[in-house]
Structures are given as structure tokens and as C-alpha cells.
Amino acid sequence: MLKLHLKTIVAVLGASLLCAVVARAQSATPAPDDATLDVEQVFAGTCGFCHSDGGRAAGKGPQLMNSPRDDDFIRNRIKQGKQGAMPAFNGAFTDAQIDQIIKYIRALKPREG
Ligand code: HEC
Structure with missing residues (x-):
């Protein structure tokens, strides 16, 4: 049970990290x-x-x-x-x-x- 929760948490964290990276890439400012x-x-x-x-x-x-x-x-x-x-x-x-x-x-x- 605990293991499953950890997995979920890791997955959620991973997804939000990915979102943050994508968002940053999209708002990249020019030189x-x-x-x-x-x-x-x-x-x-x-x-x-x-x-x-x-x-x-x-x-x-x-x-x-x-x-x-x-x-x-x-x-x-x-x-x-x-x-x-x-x-x-x-x-x-x-x-x-x-x-x-x-x-x-x-x-x-x-x-x-
Ligand atoms: C602290 C207040 C203040 C700020 C901040 C300010 N202004 Fe002004 N601005 C004035 C005043 C007062 C005048 C009128 C000056 C005069 O007596 O001819 C003026 C005049 C101007 C004029 C000429 C307008 C005319 O018909 O004489 C322009 C264009 C202008 N400002 C653009 C800007 C821009 C663009 C910014 C921001 C980057 C800015 N101002 C920031 C107060 C300010």
C-alpha cells in the first residue's frame, strides 16, 4: 500500500516537473x-x-x-x-x-x- 502511494507521488512529482520544464521552454526569452x-x-x-x-x-x-x-x-x-x-x-x-x-x-x- 505504502509502496503504491510512493509510486503515485513520484509520478505526480515527475509530471509536474515536466510541466515546469515545458512551461519554461515556452516562455524562453530571446537574447x-x-x-x-x-x-x-x-x-x-x-x-x-x-x-x-x-x-x-x-x-x-x-x-x-x-x-x-x-x-x-x-x-x-x-x-x-x-x-x-x-x-x-x-x-x-x-x-x-x-x-x-x-x-x-x-x-x-x-x-x-
Ligand atoms: C513620474 C511621472 C511620469 C512617469 C513615470 C513617466 N512620465 Fe512621461 N510625462 C510625465 C509628465 C509630467 C510629462 C509632461 C512633461 C512636460 O511638462 O512637458 C510627460 C510627458 C511624456 C511624453 C510627451 C507627451 C507630450 O505630449 O508632451 C511622452 C511621450 C511620455 N511622457 C512618455 C512616457 C513613457 C513612455 C514613460 C515610461 C517609460 C513615461 N512617460 C513615464 C510624467 C511621467
Whole structure:
């Protein structure tokens, strides 16, 4: 009886270990060089404190959706920040990642419903 239980436990442990390995393989992140951001998540965590609703609404910072600013202005603001208003993110993101963020801002649409 005890033997059988042990077997079951070992089998269950083995299966969950396998699941963990598979899950890790599936979420494997690409090499840092060409790292693409999950912009929506990064934005929510890093910018969302001031740019509300993923940038759709004004908060401490202005609304970014439908921004009249050009790409250079936006890139510059993200890199340099604005003293007393917004932190500089120079160094936090690569140029390619900032391009991704600009793309995200350009693609913002009001939430449905
Ligand atoms: C601590 C608050 C804060 C955080 C965090 C923050 N911002 Fe800002 N942001 C501001 C404020 C305030 C302004 C307006 C600055 C000014 O007076 O021109 C601004 C301006 C901007 C602008 C220019 C908008 C415009 O029309 O002038 C962009 C683009 C922007 N932020 C993007 C970002 C992104 C992307 C992040 C995250 C990586 C971020 N911000 C994080 C406060 C913040």
C-alpha cells in the first residue's frame, strides 16, 4: 500500500516537473541584443503611474494617445525626461525598444466597451 502511494507521488512529482520544464521552454526569452519588449506590460509598470490607462488618458502626465508630437519629440522626452516632471529613461531602454514604445503610443486606441 505504502509502496503504491510512493509510486503515485513520484509520478505526480515527475509530471509536474515536466510541466515546469515545458512551461519554461515556452516562455524562453530571446537574447538581450534583440530583446523585444512586451510594451503594454512595460508601459503599465513603468509609465502607467503617470500616463493613465496605458497612455490613453491624462494622469500626472499628459495623455499620449493621439499625441500631436512627432516621433523625435517623443523619443527625446522618453530619453531625457523632463526635470521635475518625468524621469529620464536613457539607458533603461535601447533605441530599438524606444521605437517599440513609440509604435505602441501611435497605435493606442480608446478601449472598447
Ligand atoms: C513620474 C511621472 C511620469 C512617469 C513615470 C513617466 N512620465 Fe512621461 N510625462 C510625465 C509628465 C509630467 C510629462 C509632461 C512633461 C512636460 O511638462 O512637458 C510627460 C510627458 C511624456 C511624453 C510627451 C507627451 C507630450 O505630449 O508632451 C511622452 C511621450 C511620455 N511622457 C512618455 C512616457 C513613457 C513612455 C514613460 C515610461 C517609460 C513615461 N512617460 C513615464 C510624467 C511621467
